[in-house]
Amino acid sequence: xxxxxxxxxxxxxxxxxxxxxxxxxxxxxxxxxxxxxxxxxxxxxxxxxxxxxxxxxxxxxxxxxxxxxxxxxxxxxxxxxxxxxxxxxxxxxxxxxxxxxxxxxxxxxxxxxxxxxxxxxxxxxxxxxxxxxxxxxxxxxxxxxxxxxxxxxxxxxxxxxxxxxxxxxxxxxxxxxxxxxxxxxxxxxxxxxxxxxxxxxxxxxxxxxxxxxxxxxxxxxxxxxxxxxxxxxxxxxxxxxxxxxxxxxxxxxxxxxxxxx
Amino acid sequence: xxxxxxxxxxxxxxxxxxxxxxxxxxxxxxxxxxxxxxxxxxxxxxxxxxxxxxxxxxxxxxxxxxxxxxxxxxxxxxxxxxxxxxxxxxxxxxxxxxxxxxxxxxxxxxxxxxxxxxxxxxxxxxxxxxxxxxxxxxxxxxxxxxxxxxxxxxxxxxxxxxxxxxxxxxxxxxxxxxxxxxxxxxxxxxxxxxxxxxxxxxxxxxxxxxxxxxxxxxxxxxxxxxxxxxxxxxxxxxxxxxxxxxxxxxxxxxxxxxxxxxxxxxxxxxxxxxxxxxxxxxxxxxxxxxxxxxxxxxxxxxxxxxxxxxxxxxxxxxxxxxxxxxxxxxxxxxxxxxxxxxxxxxxxxxxxxxxxxxxxxxxxxxxxxxxxxxxxxxxxxxxxxxxxxxxxxxxxxxxxxxxxxxxxxxxxxxxxxxxxxxxxxxxxxxxxxxxxxxxxxxxxxxxxxxxxxxxxxxxxxxxxxxxxxxxxxxxxxxxxxxxxxxxxxxxxxxxxxxxxxxxxxxxxxxxxxxxxxxxxxxxxxxxxxxxxxxxxxxxxxxxxxxxxx
Ligand SMILES: Nc1ncnc2c1ncn2[C@@H]1O[C@H](COP(=O)(O)OP(=O)(O)OP(=O)(O)O)[C@@H](O)[C@H]1O
Ligand SMILES: [Mg+2]
Numbered sequence: 022x023x024x025x026x027x028x029x030x031x032x033x034x035x036x037x038x039x040x041x042x043x044x045x046x047x048x049x050x051x052x053x054x055x056x057x058x059x060x061x062x063x064x065x066x067x068x069x070x071x072x073x074x075x076x077x078x079x080x081x082x083x084x085x086x087x088x089x090x091x092x093x094x095x096x097x098x099x100x101x102x103x104x105x106x107x108x109x110x111x112x113x114x115x116x117x118x119x120x121x122x123x124x125x126x127x128x129x130x131x132x133x134x135x136x137x138x139x140x141x142x143x144x145x146x147x148x149x150x151x152x153x154x155x156x157x158x159x160x161x162x163x164x165x166x167x168x169x170x171x172x173x174x175x176x177x178x179x180x181x182x183x184x185x186x187x188x189x190x191x192x193x194x195x196x197x198x199x200x201x202x203x204x205x206x207x208x209x210x211x212x213x214x215x216x217x218x219x220x221x222x223x224x225x226x227x228x229x230x231x232x233x234x235x236x237x238x239x240x241x242x243x244x245x246x247x248x249x250x251x252x253x254x255x256x257x258x259x260x261x262x263x264x265x266x267x268x269x270x271x272x273x274x275x276x277x278x279x280x281x282x
Numbered sequence: 283x284x285x286x287x288x289x290x291x292x293x294x295x296x297x298x299x300x301x302x303x304x305x306x307x308x309x310x311x312x313x314x315x316x317x318x319x320x321x322x323x324x325x326x327x328x329x330x331x332x333x334x335x336x337x338x339x340x341x342x343x344x345x346x347x348x349x350x351x352x353x354x355x356x357x358x359x360x361x362x363x364x365x366x367x368x369x370x371x372x373x374x375x376x377x378x379x380x381x382x383x384x385x386x387x388x389x390x391x392x393x394x395x396x397x398x399x400x401x402x403x404x405x406x407x408x409x410x411x412x413x414x415x416x417x418x419x420x421x422x423x424x425x426x427x428x429x430x431x432x433x434x435x436x437x438x439x440x441x442x443x444x445x446x447x448x449x450x451x452x453x454x455x456x457x458x459x460x461x462x463x464x465x466x467x468x469x470x471x472x473x474x475x476x477x478x479x480x481x482x483x484x485x486x487x488x489x490x491x492x493x494x495x496x497x498x499x500x501x502x503x504x505x506x507x508x509x510x511x512x513x514x515x516x517x518x519x520x521x522x523x524x525x526x527x528x529x530x531x532x533x534x535x536x537x538x539x540x541x542x543x544x545x546x547x548x549x550x551x552x553x554x555x556x557x558x559x560x561x562x563x564x565x566x567x568x569x570x571x572x573x574x575x576x577x578x579x580x581x582x583x584x585x586x587x588x589x590x591x592x593x594x595x596x597x598x599x600x601x602x603x604x605x606x607x608x609x610x611x612x613x614x615x616x617x618x619x620x621x622x623x624x625x626x627x628x629x630x631x632x633x634x635x636x637x638x639x640x641x642x643x644x645x646x647x648x649x650x651x652x653x654x655x656x657x658x659x660x661x662x663x664x665x666x667x668x669x670x671x672x673x674x675x676x677x678x679x680x681x682x683x684x685x686x687x688x689x690x691x692x693x694x695x696x697x698x699x700x701x702x703x704x705x706x707x708x709x710x711x712x713x714x715x716x717x718x719x720x721x722x723x724x725x726x727x728x729x730x731x732x733x734x735x736x737x738x739x740x741x742x743x744x745x746x747x748x749x750x751x752x753x754x755x756x757x758x759x760x761x762x763x764x765x766x767x768x769x770x771x772x773x774x775x776x777x778x779x780x781x782x783x784x785x786x787x788x789x790x791x792x793x794x795x796x797x798x799x800x801x802x803x804x805x806x807x808x809x810x811x812x813x814x815x816x817x818x819x820x821x822x823x824x825x826x827x828x829x830x831x
Contacts, residue, residue: 101825104724106723106724106824106825106828107823107824107825126728126729127728130723130726130727130728131726132726133724133725133726134725134726134727135726139724139725141724141828145717145720145721145724145828146721147288147718147721147722148718149288149291149292149295149718150287150291154287158722158725159725159726161287162722162725162726162727162731163726166286212725
């Protein structure tokens with residue numbers, strides 16, 4: 022794999038403790054995502070389960086960042102917060118310079134729809150839609166019926182191109198149930214790219230796949246990262262994969278452990 | 283965009299949802315059919331109820347009636363002006379009718395209506411109901427040669443001549459027999475014999491004799507044989523003698539007839555089944571051409587006492603309004619004759635009537651007319667009863683209206699129950715689709731987008747359900763007679779027993795607005811049932827939804 026030189030000078034992920042929030046100083050490397058002192062806990066009746074206890078981190082643009090940690094350490098919770106799927110109890114999240122954790126619901130919907138791409142461990146494709154339609158869903162959500170029909174040709178062209186990119190150009194009309202796990206994940210990747218996002222958030226994209234398929238997906242992501250300058254944040258269990266990333270963030274008991282990349 | 287596509291895909295792949303709207307479909311179809319049949323029945327029934335009744339009638343309860351009817355009619359015309367189409371005076375009087383059928387006397391209570399044959403048919407549909415085709419065009423009280431209903435093998439003059447022939451031959455035979463028995467030489471002046479021209483027995487379906495039966499001297503003349511041996515033949519032999527036209531030079535029953543009377547068909551006609559073939563048969567107790575006797579209270583009883591008046595009439599026609607209540611009671615005869623029989627003509631030749639019937643232009647508010655007439659002729663002063671035909675039939679009409687309302691409520695409740703079925707199934711679908719909802723939301727679908735997926739899903743289910751229901755209902759209505767025949771064929775029983783109902787076809791009226799209302803109502807119920815689950819779906823938290831297994 023041919024790594025670009027820009028990535029060889031490794032950026033340092035700054036770990037910010039909740040008590041020294043002010044110590045963020047912007048690095049030469051522009052960070053695409055920044056969080057400050059995020060707290061998140063789940064409440065079930067009287068029982069409170071604190072999951073994140075002051076997470077502060079910066080995710081550099083155009084690089085591949087891995088988030089690792091034990092099962093139940095709050096990786097998925099953190100990723101959901103970064104994706105604006107959930108709101109933190111406390112703390113701030115910035116996308117570039119824009120604060121996103123306190124956006125209105127509509128603005129967050131648009132943010133997820135147009136600015137970032139998300140992929141999940143369990144692919145999460147719509148079973149009633151074909152491969153091609155699944156890839157087009159974000160566009161369908163974005164545009165009203167009229168505009169969608171006007172631009173339909175363009176969108177289909179892009180979706181086909183993306184499916185070609187992930188190596189599925191021959192499976193356009195298949196339903197998810199007719200695809201293998203790896204293929205489904207590749208469809209999910211194609212879908213996450215349809216809006217041409219700057220940032221891709223992935224929650225254990227290879228967690229459900231065998232080694233071979235997992236490696237294929239990783240190669241795909243790595244290529245996207247290099248060819249399109251796509252920033253990728255990836256939650257993973259797999260140490261090998263984590264080692265492959267440009268940066269590694271280790272979550273432990275709701276906090277980020279300082280870690281050499 | 284995804285909303286429509288998803289709703290469509292769900293509709294295509296979720297047959298369970300389609301099952302949930304079958305109840306809507308059936309409810310809608312039933313409502314349409316029931317409404318069509320009920321309004322068909324109602325229309326038919328209103329027609330029949332209206333039948334021989336005029337729009338509005340002024341009745342006088344006094345036996346002497348209204349003395350100067352033309353003055354009243356002129357006044358009514360003044361009040362109602364343009365709206366009044368026509369008015370006619372009538373005499374109405376309860377009476378007893380009796381006539382002979384196969385040697386037995388039949389008694390019936392009837393309501394005699396004396397009508398002016400010139401103007402009466404202008405206030406009601408009377409003439410359309412007459413069985414004789416000539417009378418339907420131009421009604422009068424003359425016995426006709428031809429044109430009677432096909433149900434009667436013989437009627438009118440041919441029937442009368444035949445009866446007179448039979449009677450005369452019997453008379454002759456009897457006279458001879460009587461002379462022989464009593465050793466009389468000279469012919470008898472007047473002989474009245476019992477009617478024995480037909481065999482009286484249990485079997486009313488026995489064919490009528492082709493020829494005049496021979497007199498069985500042993501059995502039939504026994505009464506006479508016991509009679510005292512005088513030249514004077516006892517008049518007690520025949521209790522019904524008054525019914526016959528007097529035989530004399532002036533009156534020849536084979537060429538002349540008495541006052542014409544038009545009987546309601548049900549007075550003289552029955553439907554029955556032949557016990558052997560089980561076919562529906564028409565049985566006529568008397569026919570046009572037969573003589574009947576009427577007995578009624580005269581209007582001019584001395585000193586206010588009731589005095590019966592009696593007259594012999596000749597049946598000249600039947601009318602069939604298909605409204606049993608009328609067909610079994612009303613009998614019409616010429617107004618002038620009834621006035622004469624009842625003694626309603628005073629010394630100066632002024633004739634009194636008991637009622638004035640009016641017909642109004644279509645769309646006239648009859649209730650308003652009634653009020654106007656009532657204020658002109660206050661009941662307190664005139665003793666009149668002013669009624670529209672709907673007033674007369676109010677209990678019947680109200681019962682039918684209530685029935686229709688209740689049926690509609692019940693059937694709509696069925697659709698409402700179906701609505702709850704949809705609600706339950708929708709909740710199921712939302713639960714089943716929780717993950718999809720999470721996916722859509724994670725991809726940026728707004729809440730209202732998710733809401734509209736399920737709402738449009740509910741809407742399309744409602745539209746499909748009530749659309750199919752409407753089409754099914756309309757097809758059913760269009761083919762209802764075929765369906766009835768099919769049921770008859772399968773079960774071997776008649777759905778509408780023709781001896782009970784007058785119609786052979788089931789009447790239906792499809793009201794466009796009723797159909798619209800039913801279809802829209804059902805659609806609305808389906809949409810309403812999907813509102814709650816849709817809201818729930820739209821409120822789902824994306825993370826929770828994604829986590830849902
Ligand atoms: N809705 C919830 N209610 C209560 N507790 C929750 C809820 N969601 C997550 N948790 C808890 O929060 C903690 C973190 O969950 P999270 O899914 O973020 O872990 P994770 O690091 O992604 O684990 P894994 O590696 O197994 O995916 C867990 O202990 C979990 O039990
Ligand atoms: Mg997780």
